[in-house]
Every structure is written in structure tokens, then in C-alpha cells.
Amino acid sequence: MGLYKDFRDNPNRMVDKWMHYFPVYEKHFGRFVNQSVNFWEIGVCMGGSVQMWDRYFGPFAQIIGIDILPECKQFENGNIHIEIGDQKDTEFLEFLVDKYGPPDIVLDDGSHIMSDACQTFDFLYPKVSKNGVYMVEDMHTAYMSGIYEGGLKEPGSFIEKSKDLVDSMNRFSGLPTAFADTIFEIAFYESIVCFEKIKWHNNFRSLHTAGNFNITTTNENIWGNVVGTATTHAPGGMATLETVPIKP
Numbered sequence: 689m690g691l692y693k694d695f696r697d698n699p700n701r702m703v704d705k706w707m708h709y710f711p712v713y714e715k716h717f718g719r720f721v722n723q724s725v726n727f728w729e730i731g732v733c734m735g736g737s738v739q740m741w742d743r744y745f746g747p748f749a750q751i752i753g754i755d756i757l758p759e760c761k762q763f764e765n766g767n768i769h770i771e772i773g774d775q776k777d778t779e780f781l782e783f784l785v786d787k788y789g790p791p792d793i794v795l796d797d798g799s800h801i802m803s804d805a806c807q808t809f810d811f812l813y814p815k816v817s818k819n820g821v822y823m824v825e826d827m828h829t830a831y832m833s834g835i836y837e838g839g840l841k842e843p844g845s846f847i848e849k850s851k852d853l854v855d856s857m858n859r860f861s862g863l864p865t866a867f868a869d870t871i872f873e874i875a876f877y878e879s880i881v882c883f884e885k886i887k888w889h890n891n892f893r894s895l896h897t898a899g900n901f902n903i904t905t906t907n908e909n910i911w912g913n914v915v916g917t918a919t920t921h922a923p924g925g926m927a928t929l930e931t932v933p934i935k936p
């Protein structure tokens with residue numbers, strides 16, 4: 689059964705999601721179904737979503753629901769664990785990592801206040817497992833001023849932070865490569881930003897170009913530093929561009 693059908697036909701506790709989130713969830717979370725996934729959702733509220741995730745991910749999943757409201761503890765059951773604390777409290781988050789292990793998926797559906805979303809990301813993104821997913825939803829709040837601290841192109845909004853991370857994932861930007869070393873994809877949807885992590889097994893990307901050609905090139909960054917060279921092979925062979933990032 690698809691996740692959207694489960695959401696739509698759910699006779700149990702209330703789940704608070706926008707309809708267009710479901711294809712996004714299926715796309716990024718689908719590969720974890722029936723795996724021993726360590727899934728964390730920040731924001732439990734009425735308890736319906738942790739129950740939905742428990743049904744979706746199956747019997748091997750560990751579902752960790754995090755909320756600031758003590759009454760959410762009542763939704764703990766079976767594979768669903770509820771932890772009470774503030775999403776921006778890094779000591780609390782560290783305790784959870786120690787207790788449950790590194791999350792494979794973090795879904796931030798918590799306060800949606802920009803400083804909270806940014807601080808939680810800064811602490812938890814590095815803790816997410818190497819092929820894991822970090823998703824932040826309800827980011828329409830990134831365009832709402834007042835309590836949410838958002839606004840169009842507002843410095844400090846999670847959307848602005850995510851746009852900056854697009855530069856950080858590109859090694860030719862000349863920015864430090866720590867983030868680039870961990871990221872495969874940043875996907876933007878309406879109200880959602882999703883980070884797909886990956887572990888690169890070396891410090892450079894290799895671009896392989898197959899075919900009949902003969903080239904020698906160097907590539908420079910904006911400071912004029914050589915950042916890559918292409919080696920030439922016989923017709924029908926393969927050229928390799930090894931891009932060695934140079935830190936500014």
C-alpha cells in the first residue's frame with residue numbers, strides 16, 4: 689500500500705501533512721522500507737505521523753519521535769520511541785545519538801522556526817549515517833516573518849542556508865570541501881528541502897569521458913589555480929579528468 693493511501697485512509701490518530709509531500713517521501717525514503725532503518729521525526733504532535741512511519745517502514749524499523757511536549761510520551765509503543773526535549777538542545781540530541789545510534793533519516797517537522805531548523809541541521813546533519821537522508825518540511829515558514837524568523841531572501845532562513853549549501857557542494861566554488869565530502873544531492877520542493885548524503889571514497893571526483901578523441905586540458909578556478917587536468921588515451925579509450933580541489 690502506498691504511503692499516501694495509508695495517510696488518506698488512516699482511521700487512527702491525526703497526521704498533519706500536505707498532500708504533495710507524499711511523492712517526496714516515497715522518492716527519498718522508499719529505499720529504506722523493510723530495512724532496519726533508524727528514522728527520526730522531530731515533531732510528534734497528535735502522534736499520527738510516528739504511527740504512519742511505523743506502518744510504512746515495517747517491522748525492522750526504529751521510529752524515534754521527538755517533541756518538546758511531555759504529553760507526546762503517550763505515543764510510545766513497540767518500535768516507536770518518544771523522546772521529550774528541545775530540538776535545538778545539542779546535549780539532548782547527543783544523548784539521543786548515543787542512545788539510538790546515528791539516524792539514517794531525520795525529518796524535521798518541529799517548530800519550523802528558522803534558527804531552530806538551522807541549529808538542528810548544523811548539529812544533526814553530520815550525525816546522519818553516510819548514505820542517509822536529512823529532510824526539512826513546512827519550509828513555507830522560511831518566507832514568514834515574526835515568530836518563524838523568515839522572509840524572502842531573509843538571511844538566516846533555512847532556505848537561504850540551503851541555497852548557500854548548493855555552493856558548498858560544488859568543489860569548483862573554492863569553498864571548504866567538508867560539506868561536499870558528505871553530500872550527493874540537495875533537492876528542493878515546495879516547502880521541502882532534502883539532503884541525500886553519500887560517502888565519497890576519495891578526495892576528488894573523476895569525470896570519465898569515453899569515445900574517440902584526443903584532448904589535453906587544464907581547468908582553473910577563479911583564483912587561477914589549476915584544479916584539474918585531462919589525460920588522453922587512444923581512440924576508443926577513456927580520458928580521465930581528475931579534479932583536485934584546492935582550498936582557498
Ligand SMILES: C[S@@+](CC[C@H](N)C(=O)[O-])C[C@H]1O[C@@H](n2cnc3c(N)ncnc32)[C@H](O)[C@@H]1O
Binds near residue numbers: 705729731735773
Ligand atoms: C507540525 S507539529 C508535528 C506534526 C506531526 N509530525 C504530524 O505530521 O502529524 C509540530 C510539533 O513540533 C513540536 N515542537 C515545537 N517546537 C519544538 C522544539 N523546539 N523542539 C521539539 N519539538 C518542538 C510541537 O510541540 C508540535 O507537536
